[in-house]
Amino acid sequence: MVKLKYDIEGGNFNRAGNASSQVKRVLKQLNIDQRLIKKIVVALYEAEVNIVAHAYEGTMEINISPEKIDMILQDKGPGISNVEQAMQEGFSTASQKVREMGFGAGMGLPNIKKNTDLMEIETSVGVGTTLRMTKYLNNVE
Amino acid sequence: MTLTSIIELLEAKVVTGNMCHEEVETGFCSDLMSDVLTLDTDKMLLITGTANIQTIRTAEMADVKIILLVRKKEASPEMIKLAEETNITILQTAFSSFRTCGILYSFGLKPVY
Numbered sequence A: 001m002v003k004l005k006y007d008i009e010g011g012n013f014n015r016a017g018n019a020s021s022q023v024k025r026v027l028k029q030l031n032i033d034q035r036l037i038k039k040i041v042v043a044l045y046e047a048e049v050n051i052v053a054h055a056y057e058g059t060m061e062i063n064i065s066p067e068k069i070d071m072i073l074q075d076k077g078p079g080i081s082n083v084e085q086a087m088q089e090g091f092s093t094a095s096q097k098v099r100e101m102g103f104g105a106g107m108g109l110p111n112i113k114k115n116t117d118l119m120e121i122e123t124s125v126g127v128g129t130t131l132r133m134t135k136y137l138n139n140v141e
Numbered sequence B: 001m002t003l004t005s006i007i008e009l010l011e012a013k014v015v016t017g018n019m020c021h022e023e024v025e026t027g028f029c030s031d032l033m034s035d036v037l038t039l040d041t042d043k044m045l046l047i048t049g050t051a052n053i054q055t056i057r058t059a060e061m062a063d064v065k066i067i068l069l070v071r072k073k074e075a076s077p078e079m080i081k082l083a084e085e086t087n088i089t090i091l092q093t094a095f096s097s098f099r100t101c102g103i104l105y106s107f108g109l110k111p112v113y
């Protein structure tokens, strides 16, 4: 079992992606299939950027076992008032600053769903959001 | 299409990287990184006018090996450093996105969709 944990700073686009990049390095060392790695790190990066773009601070926790990788991204932030709406392609509340960085297409959450096997959002308005994702490591398509 | 021919056709320069004999089969042009992250394509050239550190991070996560910056957008030292660490080639052209895509399409670079 490999366990990893990283802090994520809200608003700091210079550092966004650092945690996902570290995880990618570990997954490569574990010799996981490259196509699976891509799906995992794209989902993680979308989730990491969401904390940077929409929340104040957060953490990324990763648990890797031979059969699956569990990922938990927890943040303190505004929360999501309507998760169903947030999950729709194209829905975004991203600020101008976030859009200038190349984000805010409203594609992140749907893309996370597409790239993972399980995805669950727990959120409380004014408190924060927890996103749990799982990817099984044995079902290479 | 080889990088050498892309460089010739677009009067492009190599900002960093050493992959001139590399081939790309498809091209995708977007300034939105979240659009790029929805693709699942190998040997793809990313054509973009968004030049910041997240352009390189996006390429890293999406296994994009070659980024072409259009409209003379400059790569910052941080971008170049990260591209070197992640083995990504950055090209730059002064041509607009439209002109760049028009030329590459007419010379046979395929769209992703």
Ligand SMILES: Nc1ncnc2c1ncn2[C@@H]1O[C@H](COP(=O)(O)OP(=O)(O)OP(=O)(O)O)[C@@H](O)[C@H]1O
Residues within 6 Å of the ligand: A046, A050, A051, A053, A054, A055, A075, A077, A078, A079, A080, A086, A087, A091, A092, A093, A094, A102, A103, A104, A105, A106, A107, A108, A109, A110, A129, B034, B035
């Ligand atoms: N961690 C979060 N905290 C608060 N709000 C969030 C969080 N993650 C997502 N949201 C809300 O859900 C919306 C949709 O998120 P999604 O990731 O799909 O798109 P986006 O981040 O706006 O743009 P993109 O991901 O395409 O760059 C966001 O605009 C935001 O309103």
Ligand SMILES: [Mg+2]
Residues within 6 Å of the ligand: A046, A049, A050, A103, A104, A107, A108, A109
């Ligand atoms: Mg997002």
